Amino acid sequence: MKIVSFKICPFVQRVTALLEAKGIAYDVEYISLSDKPQWFLDVSPNGQVPVLITDNGAALFESEAIVEYLEEVSDIKHMGDSAEQRALARAWGYLAAKTYLPQCGAMSASSKSSLQERHDKLRVTLNKLEKALPAEGFFSGQKLGWVDIAWLPILHRFEIIKRCAGFDFLEGFSKVTAWQQRLMKTGIAEQSVADDFEEKFVGYYLSNSTYLGQLRGERSLGKCCAANCC
Ligand SMILES: N[C@@H](CCC(=O)N[C@@H](CS)C(=O)NCC(=O)O)C(=O)O
Structure with missing residues (x-):
């Protein structure tokens, strides 16, 4: 295919x-x-x-x-065994997809105030996630599932932004952050994008025309010393 x-x-x-x-x-x-x-x-x-x-x-x-x-x-199922589990997986997956464009909007914000306003809207959804997540494992248990995969693009983008621009969209959401780390460890984030994904992503969302890009610029002017900073 x-x-x-x-x-x-x-x-x-x-x-x-x-x-x-x-x-x-x-x-x-x-x-x-x-x-x-x-x-x-x-x-x-x-x-x-x-x-x-x-x-x-x-x-x-x-x-x-x-x-x-x-x-x-596919023989490998990611949605769960019961009809209830599958309905919930679809619903949380749908919520992720509904959050993709608001996330793009927040990442594209050109000023601090518009970033804050858009981040506040994302925080409403992140708060629901924080409450729904278990303390360990993945969203629906020990196995990587449908909901994890639907949220992976969002969590992958937040990880790059924190590393490159020092802005943490997930600040205050400890369970979402721990879940993000577990998901990033699977390697699926990198495997599911092109080799130059990060370069393209940074070139678009962390350019001089976005507020996050300006934060990244300030870091590269001496405030950033992390080895894995972009
Ligand atoms: N509802 C669509 C949304 C897909 C979407 O928005 N794709 C964007 C790129 S991220 C696109 O193709 N934009 C071009 C356009 O709308 O003309 C889906 O879930 O597949």
């Missing part, structure tokens, strides 16, 4: 992270969203990535439908 992708898209990463977790082999084709190729427009009804081209040649679109398809066709 093939994923049509844009390097820093969280909806794409949710799909590729699930593919990685399930051990399903896939190819990736990157496109430019500012100059979408005609073949892509012909197969993508919403004009958006991700699109998954199955081995039969069907073009699946909408990340939510794609991840449900992957769960259906």
